[in-house]
Amino acid sequence: MSISVDTFFLAPDAQGTLQAQIQQMVAEGILSGRFRKGEKLPSSRSLARHLGISRITVTLAYTELLANDYLTSKGRSGYYVSDTAPIPPSFTPAPRGADGVDWGAALVRHFSGGDTPRKPTEWQSYRYPFIYGQTDPALFDHSNWRLCATRALGQKDFTALTTDYYDGDDPLLVEFIARHSLPRRGIVARPEEILITLGAQNALWLAAQLLLTRNRRAAIEDPCYYAQRDILVQTGCAISPVRVDGDGLPSDRLPDDTDVIFTTPSHQAPTTATMPLDRRRALLARARALNALIVEDDYEFEMAFLxxxxxALKSLDEDGRVIYVGSFSKSLFPGLRLGYMVGSEPFIREARALRASVLRHPPGHVQRTAAYFLSLGHYDAQIRRMAQVLQQRRKVMETAIAEHGLTVAGRGAFGGSAFWMQAAQDRDTDALARDLRAEGVLIEPGAPFFHAAHRPQNFYRLAYSSIPATRIPEGIARIARHL
Amino acid sequence: MSISVDTFFLAPDAQGTLQAQIQQMVAEGILSGRFRKGEKLPSSRSLARHLGISRITVTLAYTELLANDYLTSKGRSGYYVSDTAPIPPSFTPAPRGADGVDWGAALVRHFSGGDTPRKPTEWQSYRYPFIYGQTDPALFDHSNWRLCATRALGQKDFTALTTDYYDGDDPLLVEFIARHSLPRRGIVARPEEILITLGAQNALWLAAQLLLTRNRRAAIEDPCYYAQRDILVQTGCAISPVRVDGDGLPSDRLPDDTDVIFTTPSHQAPTTATMPLDRRRALLARARALNALIVEDDYEFEMAFLxxxxxALKSLDEDGRVIYVGSFSKSLFPGLRLGYMVGSEPFIREARALRASVLRHPPGHVQRTAAYFLSLGHYDAQIRRMAQVLQQRRKVMETAIAEHGLTVAGRGAFGGSAFWMQAAQDRDTDALARDLRAEGVLIEPGAPFFHAAHRPQNFYRLAYSSIPATRIPEGIARIARHL
Structure with a gap:
């Protein structure tokens, strides 16, 4: 029997090359049982004509399928579904009744319903996306990343790609971070004091598991990054939100029974405040007096262009009190899921054991690609270019914001990628954000950043990391019109 | 000032192309402050001669550094370190005294020191590696994986690569698993019932967090996968080890107060037993009677060649009682860190929220690459080739084992990649493994698989997934000589 040419069609929104699409159609047809063993495929000529593509494309796809044993070729008579094509078994599933499990009773812990808001995943379809933390295709050095990733896929790196590191990390990446990244933050660390994590969030989570329990107290900044607060809430510890001011976290407001202090000294999230040196020293002294530990989230320090x-605070730490968390999400891209933490050896040893239990290790290819991108100098070049563009966008933001009389609550002394904004006391920025969406404008409501007990509704965040400079004035104008 | 040509040398064990090495040397020289702004680089001619390489290689490296703004070119007079080269600040770290933190008191939970044994990472340097779960370069379709990974790095997949999915997954991978992978195991699931995880271990860990606490009881197979037991021990729950027999887990030995049952019905780890259909039905009935849940680890079902x-057990599950865990670690490679779990929607919702808090989501590139590899049919072709080679190796194993009179305790009815072996009652296979290492033979001692209360020392595992068939007879002979 012959497989009709009519069963083939090119989906208009399909991804990948034409050759890959044809290959995929044939493989799926065989694997799903639609094409049977011994059936003849359309000739490359007729399939090419039917799809309106070049014949060589079809021939290449068939050749690939031949190599993979899906097809056999019988000389000039054409291609057939191979007798030995990989056709895995498919079983008939049991009829499914209603779920017989009382999940309310079965689930011993609940993690959904925290403060972390749902964000639009299709932000690129908005014309004025003042969205934070996504990658601007115009800013990311995609081509060099691709080169490094391709290199990390090579034969020489086969082990780095495929190996089960158990509880270990890619030694190349750890070495680069120890020798190059950390000295720039004033930090000296040995490999045993460094752990690669699945993004900074994973590092913050690991630290919380190791240091907090029901009878410990964590101090957090208020406002702060909501996902950070959710992580602490989940540990069941006591939480003291400490109001930040224009210089970040004031150490004299920390409760006397604080065990762990979570802080963002370089660039307070979300107010963008930078903690001055004397306050950093005071914070370290206070932590020592309290016998408390400090977890320093050093996100976005790279975006310093002013x-x-x-x-880093960690660079002033003389007695191993600070656990430092670094991230590549902002400077590279968040889908990478790569970060690291630096701390004393007994701490990193336990963090490593916990990470091994939870997920073993971050994927090898991701680690090796980052190691190449860093060591070839692409990373620093990229940071530099990003900073230049962000600086230019920031100027446009400043001008537009001033022109429309919007109020900036925090702007970051060194740079950064966002402004912390304040509307009139009675404005609900959640409703504002909803209204603005309809006009193609994305802003981030500020309420989730605040501790639940007193949650002002009139703050919002405007990021300029993903919006082109040319669209900023009109975007700000639309926001102003609604305020 | 000129930078001397003598500061450049090619490390004999360096990785990457010559061009990349030169680029890296210059970038590192600048970033570390050794090469200063305005300094002149050696001419491409003199550097090429010094290193004994082609001049075009040096020129290409310099051109790349020019594009990245590390160098400027002053017409015919050569290349100079750019005035605007990215030279990040480096700070002097504080002098480090002894650690002032009492880590014994600060760490509220300990994760190191579990049953999971340390394994040799340099297993490839052993001539007879009967090691389990690492990737044999001869079996993995590296070139097609590379093609899929390169495709997933393309412009069209920019979003899949870079985006912050928040708590989501790559829809392409989820769809493929739902439409193709699960039907082959007799499972029907909607996307809301599927969660992508960082390997099967991550799935098992997530399930344990959601279902177990101090006042719940987990039943586990004895012997079982040690990392699985470590995960359960960490939850603080009561643990009942249930001795498996030649048909896997006997449901009539489950304690009456069991809340969650962890099992490997397709291919018991480590004994390789396959649970017959009637016992599966009995297990489901018993779980229903106990109102217990079942976590099914369906590892290695692909390696069925006999x-x-x-x-899957899940295919018989009519009331949502079974949580199914799948993995790509054995069929692709463990460094990928990709697996998935299938369960009722209320369970997957909480697992997703917990995963988001712990690590957000598995890296986008890894997910998209796997989606391509699966949908282009490479996955099935690879499984097929692996199964053929494993079948051949198994025959050689059987012959050698019989010839030397070694005792097989479990061999897997469908196939698999390892034998479960038994030595004389008084043999300590841990000591045996140590002795054999000195002779280039790696075996896995069996004791860590058993519950601590009664831990026989005379079992061991012999895998044939990473050792060439030609070396098996001599490897087995060496083991036999020591026994």
């Missing part, structure tokens, strides 16, 4: 960034 | 594998 002034050089200050060194 | 008989078709049985459908």
């Amino acid at each position: 002034r050089a960034p200050s060194p | 008989r078709a594998p049985s459908p």
Whole structure:
């Protein structure tokens, strides 16, 4: 029997090359049982004509399928579904009744319903996306990333790609971070004091598991990054939100029974405040007096284009009290899921054991690609280009914001990628965000950043990391019109 | 000032192309502050001569560095370190005293020191590696994986690569698993019932967090996969080890207060037993009577070359009682860190929220690459080739084992990649493994698989997934000599 040419069609929104699409159609036809063993495929000529594509494309796809044993070729008479084509078994599933499990009783812990808001995943379809933390295709050095990723797929890196590192990390990446990244933040660390994590969030989560329990107290900044607060809430510990001011976290407001302090000294999230040196020293002294630990989330220090960034809090830490968390999500891209933490050896040893239990290790290819991108200098070049563009966008933001009389609550002394904004006392920025969406404008309502007990509704965040400079004035104008 | 040509040398064990190495040397020289702004680089001619390589290689590296703004070119007079080269600040770290933190008191939970043994990472340097779960370069379709990974790095997949999916997954991979992978195991599931995880271990860990607490009881197979037991121990729940027999887990030995049953019905780890259909039905009935849930670890079902594998336990589950865990670690490679779990919607919703808090989502590139590899049919072709080679190796194993009179305790009815072996009662296979290492033979001692209360020392595992058939007879002979 012959397989009719009519069963083939090119989906208009299909991804990948034409050759890949044809290959996929044939493989799926065989694997799903629609095409049977011994059946003859359309000739390359007729399939090419039917699809309106070049014959060589079809021939290449068939050749590939031949190599994979899906097809056999019988000389000039054409291609057939191979007798030995991989056709895995498919079983008839049991009829499914209603779920017989009382999930309310079966689930011992609940994690849904935290403060972390749902964000639009299709932000690119908005014309004025003042969205934070997504990658602007115009800013990311995609081509060099691709080169590094391709290199990391090579034969020489086969082990780095495929191996089960058990509880270990890619030694190349760890070495680069120790020798190059950390010295720039004033930090000296040995490999045993460094752990690669699945993004900064994973590092913050690991630290919370190891340091907090029901009878410990965590101090967090208020406002702060909501996912950070959700992580702490899940540990069941006591939480003291401490109001930040224009200089970040004031150490004299920390409760006397604080065990762990979570802070963002370089660039407070979300107010963008930078903690001055004397306050950093005071914070370290206070932590020492309280015998408390500090978890420093050093996100976005790279985006310093107005002034050089200050060194990390960890660089002032003389007694191993600070656990440092770094991230590549903002400087590279969040889908990478790569970050790292630095701390004393006994801490990193336990964090490593916990990470091994939870997920073993971040994928090898991701680690090796980042190691190449960093060591070839692409990373620093990219940071530099990003900073230049962000600086230019920021100027446009400043001008438009001033022109329309909007109020900036925090702007970041070194740079950054967002403004922390304040509307009139009685404005609900959640409703504002909804209204603006209809006009193609994305802003981030500020309420989820605040501790639930007192949650002002009139703050919002405007990021300029994903919106082109040319669209900023009109975007700001639309926001102003609604306020 | 000129930078001397003598500061450049090619490391004999360096990885990557010559061009990349030169680029890296220059970038590192600049970023570390050794090469200063305005300094002149060696001419491409002199550097090429010094390193004994082609001049065009040096020129290409310099051109790349020019594009990245590390170098400027002053007409015919050569290349200079750019005035605007990205030179990030480096700070002087504080002098480090002894650690002032009492980590014994600060760490509220400990995860190190579990049953999971340390395994050799340099297993490839052993001539007779009967090691389990690592990737044999001869069996993995590296070139097609590379093609799929390269495709997933393309412009069309920019979003899939870079995006922050928040708590979501790559829809392409989820769809493929739902439409193609699960039907082969007799499972029907909607996307809301599927969660992509960082390997099967991550899925097992998530399930344990959601279903177990101090006042719940988990039943586990004895012997079982040690990392699975470590995960359960960490939850603090009561654990009942249930001795498996030649048909896997006997449901009549489950304690009456069991809340969750962890089992490997397709291919018991490590004994390789396959649970017959009637025992599966009995297990489901018993779980229903106990109102217990079942977590099914369906690892390695793909390696069925002697008989078709049985459908998954989940395919018989009519009331949503079974949580199914699948993995790509054995069929693709463990460094991928990709697996998935299937369960009722209320369960998957909480698992998704927990995963989001712990790590957000598995890296986008990894997910998209797997989606391509699966949908283009490479996955099935690879499984097929692997099964053929494993079948051949198994025959050689059987022959050598019989010839030397070694005792097989479990061999897997469908296939698999390892034998479960038994030495004389008084043999300590841990000592045996140590002795054999000195002779280039890697075996896996069996004790860590058993529950601590009664831990026989005389079992061991012999895998044939990473050792060439030609080396098996001599490897087995060496083992026999030591026994």
